[in-house]
Amino acid sequence: MAKLYVEAVPPADMNKNTEWFMYPGVWTTYILILFFSWLLVLSVLGCSPGMAWTIVNLFHFAITYHFFHWKKGTPFADDQGMYNTLTWWEQMDNGKQLTRNRKFLVVVPVVLYLIASHTTDYQHPMLFLNTLAVMVLVVAKLPNMHKVRIFGINAGN
Amino acid sequence: MVRLPYTTALTTLFSYGLLFAFGQLRDFFRKIVDWFKSKDLKGYAPICLGLEDFYVRRLYLRIQDCFGRPIASAPDAWIDVVERYSNDNNKTLHRTTNTTKCLNLGSYNYLGFAAADEYCTPRVIESLKKYSPSTCSVRADGGTTKLHTELEELVARFVGKPAAILFGMGYVTNSAIIPCLIGKGGLIISDSLNHNSIVNGARGSGATVRVFQHNSPSHLEEVLREQIAGGQPRTHRPWKKIIVIVEGIYSMEGELCKLPEIIAVCKKYKVYTYLDEAHSIGAIGKSGRGVCELLGVDPTDVDIMMGTFTKSFGSCGGYIAASKEIIQYLKYACPAHLYATSMSPPAVQQVISAIKVILGEDGSNRGAQKLARIRENSNFFRSELQKMGFEVLGDNDSPVMPIMLYNPAKIPAFSRECLRQNVAVVTVAFPATPLLLARARICISASHSREDLIKGLEVISKVGDLVGIKYFPVEPPKHAEHVLKKLE
Numbered sequence: 167m168a169k170l171y172v173e174a175v176p177p178a179d180m181n182k183n184t185e186w187f188m189y190p191g192v193w194t195t196y197i198l199i200l201f202f203s204w205l206l207v208l209s210v211l212g213c214s215p216g217m218a219w220t221i222v223n224l225f226h227f228a229i230t231y232h233f234f235h236w237k238k239g240t241p242f243a244d245d246q247g248m249y250n251t252l253t254w255w256e257q258m259d260n261g262k263q264l265t266r267n268r269k270f271l272v273v274v275p276v277v278l279y280l281i282a283s284h285t286t287d288y289q290h291p292m293l294f295l296n297t298l299a300v301m302v303l304v305v306a307k308l309p310n311m312h313k314v315r316i317f318g319i320n321a322g323n
Numbered sequence: 324m325v326r327l328p329y330t331t332a333l334t335t336l337f338s339y340g341l342l343f344a345f346g347q348l349r350d351f352f353r354k355i356v357d358w359f360k361s362k363d364l365k366g367y368a369p370i371c372l373g374l375e376d377f378y379v380r381r382l383y384l385r386i387q388d389c390f391g392r393p394i395a396s397a398p399d400a401w402i403d404v405v406e407r408y409s410n411d412n413n414k415t416l417h418r419t420t421n422t423t424k425c426l427n428l429g430s431y432n433y434l435g436f437a438a439a440d441e442y443c444t445p446r447v448i449e450s451l452k453k454y455s456p457s458t459c460s461v462r463a464d465g466g467t468t469k470l471h472t473e474l475e476e477l478v479a480r481f482v483g484k485p486a487a488i489l490f491g492m493g494y495v496t497n498s499a500i501i502p503c504l505i506g507k508g509g510l511i512i513s514d515s516l517n518h519n520s521i522v523n524g525a526r527g528s529g530a531t532v533r534v535f536q537h538n539s540p541s542h543l544e545e546v547l548r549e550q551i552a553g554g555q556p557r558t559h560r561p562w563k564k565i566i567v568i569v570e571g572i573y574s575m576e577g578e579l580c581k582l583p584e585i586i587a588v589c590k591k592y593k594v595y596t597y598l599d600e601a602h603s604i605g606a607i608g609k610s611g612r613g614v615c616e617l618l619g620v621d622p623t624d625v626d627i628m629m630g631t632f633t634k635s636f637g638s639c640g641g642y643i644a645a646s647k648e649i650i651q652y653l654k655y656a657c658p659a660h661l662y663a664t665s666m667s668p669p670a671v672q673q674v675i676s677a678i679k680v681i682l683g684e685d686g687s688n689r690g691a692q693k694l695a696r697i698r699e700n701s702n703f704f705r706s707e708l709q710k711m712g713f714e715v716l717g718d719n720d721s722p723v724m725p726i727m728l729y730n731p732a733k734i735p736a737f738s739r740e741c742l743r744q745n746v747a748v749v750t751v752a753f754p755a756t757p758l759l760l761a762r763a764r765i766c767i768s769a770s771h772s773r774e775d776l777i778k779g780l781e782v783i784s785k786v787g788d789l790v791g792i793k794y795f796p797v798e799p800p801k802h803a804e805h806v807l808k809k810l811e
Contacts, residue, residue: 170329174760180515180534186339186758191332198333199340241377244754250372 181249183240184258187267196274200226216286220296223282226275227299234271235306236320253320255306256313263309275303325716325760327729328794335729335759342731346381378753382731387413389738389750395422398430399438400770404747425742426779428765429749433606433722434693435770436637436677442685443637443676447669454668462489466665474671475642481612481678482604482630483622484644486651490659491666493601493631494520496641499659500629501568501597502528508563510550512543512594514580516573521599525568531556537576540584543567547592565594571603571614575756575764577717577724579603582618586625597627605635606722611681611694617720636677638670697722697769700776704767707780712793716762725751725762726783728792734761736790746782 172190186192200222207218239250240257249257259265279300286292305311315321383390388407396403403422409415430437450470460466471489479487490496501524505511509530513521516537525532533550536542547565554561567589569580582598589596600613608616613630615622622628627645632638643653654660681690701722708715714727728734731752738750752761767776787793 171326172329172332174325174327174332175536182754182758186336189332189336189757189759191329191336195333195336195340199337237374239372239374241374242379242754243371243375247372247375 181240181257181260182242182244183249183254187258193270200274200278214285216282216292219278219282219285220292223275223278223296223299226278227303230275231303231306238320252313261312263312268307272304272307275300325714325727327714327727331729331794332759335731338731339758342382346377349381350377382753384414385412386735386738388416389735392742392747393418397438398427398432399435400427400432400768400772400775401425402427402430402747404742423742423745425745425747426775426782427747427768428779429747430768431602431634431766432637432768432770433602433635433697433766434611434637434677434681435768436635436673436680437768438770440637440676440680442680442687442689443673446676447673450672451669456669457667458665460665461660461662462665463661468665468668468671470668470671470675471665474675477675477678478642479644481682482628482644483612483615484628484646486647486649487642487644488650488653488657488660489666489671490641490643491663492639493633493641494523495659495663496629496631496643497521497599498524498527499657499663500643500653501525501566503653503657504528504597504627505530505564505566508555508560510562510565511568512546512550512565513568514538514570514573516576517568517570518574518599518601521568521570537573538578538581540581540588543585544588544592547588547594551592565592566597567594568597568599571598571600572607572721572723574602574723575725575751575762577721577764579607579614579618579718579721582614582620582625586620590624595626596624597629598625600628600630601641602634602723604630605677605681606697607720609694611635611690632670632674636674638673638677640666640670640674693769697767700769700771701767703773704765704776704780708783709795710798711780711784711787712795712797713783713787714792714794722767723764724767725764726787726792727794728761728763728790729759731761733790733792734763737763737786737792740786740789741782744782744786746779748783 174189203225204218204222207213207221208215211218211221213221234255235253238253239247259267279296282296283293388409392407393405394402395405401424404425406419406421406423407416408419409417436443454468454470458466458468462471475487475489478489479485490499497518497520501511501521505528507529509528511525511528511530511532512535513525513532514537515534533546535546551562551565553559567585569582569585571580571582572578573580580598586596598614603617604613605611607614610616614620615625615628627643627649629641629643631641633640643650676685679685680687681694683690698720701724702719705715705717705719705724708724708726716725716727717723728737728750734750734752738748741748748763748765750761750763756762771779
């Protein structure tokens with residue numbers, strides 16, 4: 167297979183926690199991880215494809231909510247705690263809203279929701295859980311929610 | 324600008340994701356196991372808040388044996404590396420008394436002054452006996468010896484500026500001088516890949532810091548225009564002072580700075596320039612005078628030139644060379660001059676002798692020979708590596724050549740396999756480089772002979788095949804092409 171080369175220009179982003187997201191191949195890797203985890207769930211649990219997509223959707227919800235919208239700060243001490251009050255989502259692209267990366271990350275949960283609800287034929291209780299997941303994720307990613315802490319949840323250090 | 328195969332980008336991202344996931348899983352189980360152990364902090368706050376030390380604990384410590392290897396000899400072309408072992412999977416390492424003699428491709432020993440030199444070492448020993456290892460005082464009190472003033476004049480003459488000032492440590496030179504030159508209300512525009520000492524100094528100064536895309540004079544102009552038009556944040560008053568900070572050779576890329584274009588942009592907008600020549604002074608340029616000589620830039624066009632003595636001169640410490648007024652101001656305002664111990668006299672003498680050798684003032688042409696040899700060695704090594712199919716960064720004539728590794732697993736694989744074959748290389752990963760662009764950084768020295776370089780190339784080629792980092796197609800040898808042409 168011919169090796170396709172991509173050019174990677176080092177992005178001028180000083181925050182090393184989010185800078186890795188601006189390299190080529192990130193979107194594809196994200197989508198491939200979701201697809202392969204669906205295959206894994208199907209092969210391990212032996213359930214219907216719709217159930218597998220629902221499980222992938224719910225795990226995706228839990229993991230991305232925890233790491234993008236709950237955990238604050240950065241996993242290294244180099245920046246001396248400059249971002250200690252910001253979640254990963256708020257640190258992305260230096261706080262600029264509606265960039266390409268952010269739009270992509272909003273579209274992914276919606277597409278997952280559509281696939282999961284279609285393959286389960288819109289039955290309850292899967293539909294309810296899927297809808298809950300996508301609503302929470304999309305609301306958390308809205309530009310108006312930048313640095314908003316509802317009822318002071320997650321406002322502590 | 325690096326070109327990597329698309330599949331490599333995907334696998335690297337996936338590997339980091341996997342490492343991250345495993346680290347989180349281990350942390351989760353550790354939290355469960357430690358749930359019942361009493362955390363008796365007695366009311367004190369924990370040292371690490373949240374996830375601050377995650378990277379160090381779960382990623383760095385796993386391959387700790389590739390970094391920080393102790394050495395047992397002078398960092399010459401061949402170096403004695405101390406062997407270490409670990410009983411708990413690299414969490415703690417213990418030294419043994421065995422050493423292995425390895426080819427040294429990691430030390431910043433550009434001109435070969437790191438080992439005993441026939442001109443420098445006798446003079447250094449003499450100054451050690453006369454002036455003792457430490458002046459035991461700050462420069463402003465009793466720490467200025469004849470050697471210090473001689474070196475300041477010599478450095479100023481060497482670099483091409485009217486005056487210079489010395490400091491005991493290279494890192495401190497940047498981080499203590501930048502706050503002295505600019506403060507709140509000023510603007511610092513620094514290259515995105517500048518060294519940590521510059522970032523530290525810029526943060527400590529209190530000025531607003533903006534970053535421009537690495538080595539891109541057009542982006543610098545864009546950032547300048549935007550900032551000058553906008554003025555200070557919130558008040559929009561004009562900036563008090565604007566300084567642009569660039570480096571001569573970027574140590575993680577091996578690239579030269581696009582100095583003439585950047586100086587032209589800075590002159591157009593009446594902005595000060597600060598050039599950090601830590602890796603380029605003494606190593607490039609026809610007479611070793613650094614990147615200004617190589618690229619044909621007049622030293623008077625650069626406002627402040629900074630350099631260190633650790634790389635090409637085999638000593639320790641740093642200097643700033645600028646106009647007489649700036650140096651006089653620094654001498655009464657810079658805390659590193661007023662409160663830090665002055666440079667050690669034998670170290671000063673080492674630099675004086677090294678500069679004299681480079682300039683040819685010791686009565687021989689060893690300086691010119693060394694400069695020619697390092698240029699030859701670097702160009703030979705780089706072209707051979709590129710022919711073998713490695714992705715090597717850096718410009719021609721630069722003695723620093725990073726070989727791209729990308730995948731996190733290849734970092735320890737490359738490092739350990741090379742050590743097994745008696746070649747000591749330095750591998751660099753996050754956070755010194757961007758997350759995906761892990762590399763092995765080779766530093767060529769004038770004291771490497773042709774045989775050393777050929778042995779190094781053999782080992783790197785073999786290890787490269789094992790580890791799988793020959794991302795580019797191998798160039799066919801020249802005579803095979805010739806034969807093919809003849810047959811047509």
